Amino acid sequence: MAEVAAGAPRVRRRGRTTLLIATAAVLGLVAGTCAGYLVQADREPTELPYLSQPVVKQAKGDGPEPLSAAQDRKVKVDGDLRRLLVKRPKGTQASKYLTGKDGWMDVADYSESFKKPDVGFKNLVQDEFRRAAVTGWQRGSTYSVEIRLVQYRQEEGIGASDEFDNSLFWAEKDSGTDSWSIPGTGDGMAYVHADPDTRPGYLPLYEAEAHAYRGDIAMEIWVYDSKPIPKKTIMDLAERQMGRL
Template structure:
């Protein structure tokens, strides 16, 4: 038996015993590799290191989940290492810039309102001014009834029922009176006789129109209409001025005999009814009596008979005057 120590091995043996990489850590249940015989004589040992048999690599055990450390936060936050018997240290909540800004925005108006209310509540109340009402006074002198009546609205020149001032419809003619058939005309009834009814309706209401009475009849192919329209006193002259026709080559304009404030219009050319292709000849007589405007209109199939139109206008003027 050799007397050399087991630690004094051959260089080859030392090289074989100390591989370049450390052997893997074997688990308790893994089978250890078979080492070389340390009791063999040196001559029997090979000069070259014997390659050990390929060890069986044990299965690497699954390492348990490492606990969260302060450097590696876990799924539920950072873990704290607590010594035995020590109380856990509670961390202060961290507020971001957005949270602080939102708090300032919400708290600012509340603090300002509270401070303003406190300042206003500490001030003494301001007394309200006394109610001032002028004293009633009456003139010492007597009022002249005539002067007072002259200063007020003037009464109508023609009062009462206007229908009684209209001429009678000729016998043998067909009644064609507009409105409800009772002889009275409303502003919309009068506006319907014009193509632009809306404009005429507005003109009547803004022109001081008060009331109107009318009678109309049809004789053969001709239609006659006599109207008495009453306006407020200050609008009568304007009403007849607006109704006055202008002399053109299509109509003949003159005065009613014996009446200087009148017009007589005889159309020379046929006209078309509104929204129709039918034609007619137009004739009209206008006169004013106080605040009442008299109108005699003729719609004829043939040129208007001037003498007949003048006769109707004279009879109506005499009854009105």
């Protein structure tokens, strides 16, 4: 049963929220520009200031001290991303079903978690996927956890935010789902799906998930069990993981 849980693929589709907001922003900008031209057309010309300005003296001293490696988030997230993953709890076993190698997932590995890997691969390339770190564990034969930190280059877009919006869209599509905000994460959300996946010959499969992002990193947490998953389980995991970012 654990194999079915850990490998359960998810439908991934590009979110629509970001596109709608971007479109509204463009329309607002055009409307504001037109109004500005109309106002300026009725005004007297404004006298421009002189080009020569007083010289501002440079402040004394060497300026603020640079941030240490521990304080500089850029240094932290550009290092070994696996070190930012929460540690496996005592009394659990390392998951046998994680995709990737040595805690890393490349774009091909990550696209395999989609129901349509070819579509997922194209979306990841478009979203400027950089790398993903993954960890997971099992307890007994039915309980399993998988946590991913997915990092994007974000040179042309906002991949982590887009992926976050997409994840929430699909999480909220499932019926019988309870949800809660994750403290300290802005828009981060945790979900417990009350309706299990039932298939002949298998125990019922319950699922919980959590999604949040910070900067260029999107966090994904999945919890599976043969019995209902408490809110505390998914919330604790999400808060601890985001606390490390």
